[in-house]
Amino acid sequence: MSRIKEFNLPDLGEGLTEGEILTWLVKVGDTIELNQPIVEVETAKAAVEIPAKWAGQVQAIFHPEGTTVEVGSPIIAIDTDPGAGPLEAPSTTATPTGDLPTPSAASLAAVEVAPAEGMVEPGLIGGPAPGGRTAVLVGYGPRTTTAKRRPRKALPPTPTPAPAPALTSAAVDHGVVVGDKPAAIPTIPAPQVHDRRDEVSGGGLVLAKPPVRKLAKDLGVDLRALTGSGPLGSITREDVQQAASGATTAAEPVAVTSVATSAASFGADREQRIPVKGVRKLTAENMSRSAFTAPHVTEFLTVDVTRAMKALDRLRGRREWRDVRVSPLLLVAKAVLLAVQRHPMVNSTWAGDEIVVKEYVNLGIAAATERGLIVPNVKDAGRLSLRELADALNELVQTAKSGRTSPAAMSGGTLTITNVGVFGVDTGTPILPPGESAILAFGAVREMPWVHKGKVKARQVTTLGLSFDHRIIDGELGSKFLRDVGDFLTDPEAALLAWT
Known part of the structure; x- marks a missing residue:
């Protein structure tokens, strides 16, 4: 069995065909362990770290940072038995495009490509999926075209040695010629890909997340x-x-x-030109498809949430809730989940000749990140208690802010909340995520004059905006659902007693 094993870029999510290499976490010559993160890759859904499928020593890195690589293409070669002695001296060839040189076939001897069933536990990125399915989807193998590489900003020029003797025209395409006699083509060093924690002029490292x-x-x-x-x-x-x-x-x-x-x-x-790729590209495609496929209708409701804010204060004061971050979004999420129980058709999907009503709620929460808008969801949120829901929402938000949301966390959503109130916005007309029939916009909570018990008083007020697919949800159903969400936020304690 060959010592050198090539690791192909795995499928990082349903239907993804390529990924951009953001950061190499190892370099040629490093000794790595099984399941050690070796590279950070950005797909159309998220940025994820890929673990090593084998332990050993890195022999070659085939694509530099900034390169877009097709699923199924080799990205790294690993010597799984570095203590067995030296390998055959590599002979390398430079590509005409100026990319990094790649080792020849002889240099890596009999290179073995990563098998479907490797040493990674089922379910991990790069390993076999549960049930025996391989990590790469059928039909998404490597293309015959070369990988695309993003143009890079030129680095400051480095000092150059003294000029060499002038070259004759014979130097072109035939090696280096000194005078009238051809000289041997200089050996091209083995490929090296530096860690993106860039070296500074003083020889140290740039510390940056x-x-x-x-x-x-x-x-x-x-x-x-x-x-x-x-x-x-x-x-x-x-x-x-x-x-x-x-x-x-x-x-x-x-x-x-x-x-x-x-x-x-x-x-x-x-002018500033920003490449449309990754999460932003997928978001644009999804929103365009949704806007011109599902007939959107949006309704608005302004509600007095003074009692809801007081209920949150009492919740924060309880001993078992003191270590939990509690926000108005928690009550909005609970209101939506209870309203779905009363109006299950809101939690459904249009499937052409039929409507699929879901008996579970994967509650999506729209989150703005550095890579664009993503919508991770809390799986089966309707079965969670209020405390479990709070923990799940906090974990979801923290993971999204750190840029570590997995593609699986953004798949399978059934109903979404977008909290535009955190930006000081009163409400909006949100566009449906593809495959969902409703999305609720939660606006800012403001102190406003409000008629309460026959008198004008300062009250805490917010505005809700519900967009829905009019093929599934008509005006009556949409209005009843929005009204129930508003009733819960007006008096959550009474609603909990009456609805559960």
């Missing part, structure tokens, strides 16, 4: 030129944004002296 490095890449900021203000000198988002805004300000003209100068100032140097 993966989301910060991703932001710097999108804004074209060189992390090596920054001085970090975070713990242990790490670079923060504010450092990157300040550097980006400083560069933009410096590039702007001080004054406009003529019409011609004014027109020229609106050139490409004052």
Whole structure:
């Protein structure tokens, strides 16, 4: 059996065909352990870390950071028995596109590609899926085309050695020629992919979290030129944004002296181009498909939530809830789940010639992240107690903020809440996630004048916006569902006693 094993990029979610390599967590020559994270890959759904399928020593990395790789293509080669002695000296060939050189077939001897059933436990990324299904879906193997590589911002020039003797025209395509005699083509070193925790000029490392490095890449900021203000000198988002805004300000003209100068100032140097890919690309495709497929209707309801806010305060004061983050979103989620029990048709899917009514609620919570809008969901949320629901929501939000939401957590949603109130917005007309029939927008809670018991008083008020698929939910059903959510938020304690 071969010592050298190639690990192919696995399918990281249903239907995904490619992923972009964000960060290599290892480099050539490193010794790695089984299931150790080796690379961070961004797909159309999330950024995930892929663990090693074997223990051993990294022999080759086939794609640099920033490259988009097809599912099923090899990304790394691992020597599973580095103590057995040296391998045959590698001979490498450089690609005409200027990419990293790749080892020849002879250099890796008899390379073995990752089998369907490897050493990774079933269910882990890169290993066999439960039930015997391989990690790569049928029909999503490697393409015959070369991998796409994102253009990179040029790095500062490095010192060059003294100029060599002039080359004759024979040097082109035939090696290096000195004078009239051809010289041997210099040996190309083995491929090396550096860790994205970039080296600074002083020889140390740039300390920055993966989301910060991703932001710097999108804004074209060189992390090596920054001085970090975070713990242990790490670079923060504010450092990157300040550097980006400083560069933009410096590039702007001080004054406009003529019409011609004014027109020229609106050139490409004052435009920012952001590639549409990953989560943002998938979101755009889903929203466009949903907006022009499902006939949307949106209704609004403004409710007095003063009692709900007081109930939250009492909940926070209880001993068993003191270590739990409690927000108004918890009560909105509970209201939606109870209203679904009274109106199950709201939790359904249009399937062409039939309507599929779900007896479970995978409650989605829209979350804004650095990579775009994602909608992870709490599985079978209707079966959770109020405390379990609070814990699940907190875990969902923290995972989304850290950029570690898995594709599985964003699949299978049946009903969604988008909390636009955290941005100070009163309400909105949200677009349905594909396959769902309703989405609720929860607006900001504000102190407003309100008629209460015949008198105008200052009360805590919010506005709800419910968008629904009019093929499934008519005006009567949508109105009753929204009214029940509003009644719960008006007096949650009474609703809990009456509805459960």
